[in-house]
Amino acid sequence: MRHRLAPLLVALAVGLAACGVGAGSSSDAPTDIEVVLTRDFGMRQLNTSSAKQVKPSDTVMRYLQRNFDGVQTRYGGGFVQTLEGLSGGKDLTGHPVDWFYYVNGIEAEGGAAARKLAPGDRVWWDRHAWGGAQRVPAVVGSWPEPFLSGEEGRKIPLAIVCAGEARSCDEVQKRLQDEGVDQISRTGIGSGVGQKLLRIVVGPWSKIRNEPAAHELETGPRSSGVFAKPHGSTLDLLDEDGNVVQRRTGAVGLVAATRFGGQQPTWLVTGTDDAGVAAAAAALRSDVLRNRFAVAIVKGRALTLPVRQNP
Numbered sequence: 001m002r003h004r005l006a007p008l009l010v011a012l013a014v015g016l017a018a019c020g021v022g023a024g025s026s027s028d029a030p031t032d033i034e035v036v037l038t039r040d041f042g043m044r045q046l047n048t049s050s051a052k053q054v055k056p057s058d059t060v061m062r063y064l065q066r067n068f069d070g071v072q073t074r075y076g077g078g079f080v081q082t083l084e085g086l087s088g089g090k091d092l093t094g095h096p097v098d099w100f101y102y103v104n105g106i107e108a109e110g111g112a113a114a115r116k117l118a119p120g121d122r123v124w125w126d127r128h129a130w131g132g133a134q135r136v137p138a139v140v141g142s143w144p145e146p147f148l149s150g151e152e153g154r155k156i157p158l159a160i161v162c163a164g165e166a167r168s169c170d171e172v173q174k175r176l177q178d179e180g181v182d183q184i185s186r187t188g189i190g191s192g193v194g195q196k197l198l199r200i201v202v203g204p205w206s207k208i209r210n211e212p213a214a215h216e217l218e219t220g221p222r223s224s225g226v227f228a229k230p231h232g233s234t235l236d237l238l239d240e241d242g243n244v245v246q247r248r249t250g251a252v253g254l255v256a257a258t259r260f261g262g263q264q265p266t267w268l269v270t271g272t273d274d275a276g277v278a279a280a281a282a283a284l285r286s287d288v289l290r291n292r293f294a295v296a297i298v299k300g301r302a303l304t305l306p307v308r309q310n311p
Contacts, residue, residue: 031119035063037084039127041240041306042141042291046084054117060101061112063123078111086127095129095241100136102126104145105257106265107137107225118153120145124291132242132306136225136293137259140267143289144179147198155183156198156264161211163189163203165274171281172202172269200267204277205230205254213258213266226256226268226294227306233272237296237307245307248272253280253297255289256305271297 033054037046049067064080065071072082080099081088088098101108102124108115117123122142150156158181162169173184189201189208201208208214209230216224218231220242227238235254237246253271260266269284271277279297289295294305 033063033117033119033121033123035060035067035123035125036291037068037125038291039086040308041128041293041304042124042126043304043308045291046086054119054121058117059113060103060108060115060117060123063117064112064125073113075111078113080112080125083125083127088127091129095131097127097129099125099127100130102139102142104149104151105139105142106146106151107135107139107259116152118149120149122149129240132227132238132240133221133225136221138225138257138265138267139293140255140257140289140295141292143284143286144176144181146265147176147181148179151264157185157196158183158198158200159185159187161187161189161199161201161203161208163201163207164277168269168274168277168281169202171278172200172284175281175284196264198264198267200269202269202277202281204273205235205270206232208268208270211266213260213263214268214270216258216260217256217268221306224256224258226258228254228256228294228296230254230270230272235272235296237303237305239309240306245309248296248298250299251275251279253277253283254294255280255283255297256294 032052034050036048038044039046070085074081083099091097104122122145124142147158160169160172176184201211201214217226220229221227229236235248235252236244239245251273253276255269257265257267269280271280283297283302288302292304295302296305
C-alpha cells in the first residue's frame with residue numbers, strides 16, 4: 001500500500017494546488033478578523049472585508065453594517081434580510097433562500113446582532129437555498145478554523161481520531177501544525193464522543209461509518225448538512241436539493257464537517273479506501289477548501305459540494 005500511495009500523493013500535490021501552505025510556527029491565535037460574502041454555497045464570492053483588530057463592542061451585525069452597503073435587517077434588527085442587493089425569500093425556481101452565517105466554520109445559532117466578534121474570527125455569510133438541508137451545522141471553507149481560534153474567543157480541545165493508515169493521520173496532524181495549531185491529541189475510533197472537543201475522524205468510510213457524527217451522512221443532507229452520501233466503495237455527490245448528480249467509485253476522498261447533537265463539530269477526512277483518505281488528507285489546504293462547504297477529491301481534483309447543475 002505504501003508503494004501505491006506514494007505516487008498518488010505526488011500527483012495530488014501537483015493537481016490540487018500550485019502554491020504551498022504557510023508554515024505558521026506561532027501557537028498564538030491571530031488577532032485579525034475577516035468577513036466574506038458569497039452566494040450559492042460559496043460558488044460566487046461577492047465581497048470581503050478584513051480588519052487588523054476587533055473592537056470590543058463589535059458584533060457581527062455592527063461590523064457588517066459598517067463595512068458593507070445595503071444591509072437590511074428583520075426581526076427587530078437581529079437578523080439579515082438583504083446583503084449586496086440579494087434578499088431572502090424565494091429564488092427564480094421557487095426554492096426558499098436565505099442568508100446564513102458561519103463563524104470559524106461553525107453555523108451561528110443566534111442572530112448577528114447578538115454575536116460578538118472575537119480576535120481571529122473568520123465570518124462567512126452565504127446566501128443559498130435551504131430546501132435540501134434546512135441547516136448546515138459546520139463547513140470546511142474557513143480552514144484552518146475552527147482549530148486555530150475556536151469559538152467565541154476560546155480555543156476548543158482537538159483530537160484526531162485515527163481509523164485507517166497512520167500516514168494519513170500524520171498528514172492531517174502536520175497540516176494542522178503547519179497552520180500553527182498546537183495541543184493536538186490522537187486517539188482511536190469511538191473515543192471522545194460526547195465530549196466538548198473538536199474531532200477530525202480520519203479513515204476509510206467502512207471503518208468510520210458507525211461514528212455517530214459520520215453515520216449522519218448516510219441519511220442525507222437533511223440530517224448531516226453534507227451534500228454527499230457514502231455507500232461503502234462509492235460516493236454519491238448531491239445537488240442542493242439532495243438529489244444524486246454523480247456516483248463516484250475508485251479512490252475517492254471526502255472532506256466534510258457536521259455536528260451530532262450538542263457536540264462540537266466533527267470533521268471527516270475519509271474516502272472509499274485508504275488511497276481516497278490520503279487524497280482527502282492532502283486536500284487540507286486553504287487554496288483547496290476556501291469558501292467551500294465540503295469537497296470530494298476525484299482523480300486529484302477537488303469537486304465543490306453541493307454540485308451545481310446550473311451554475
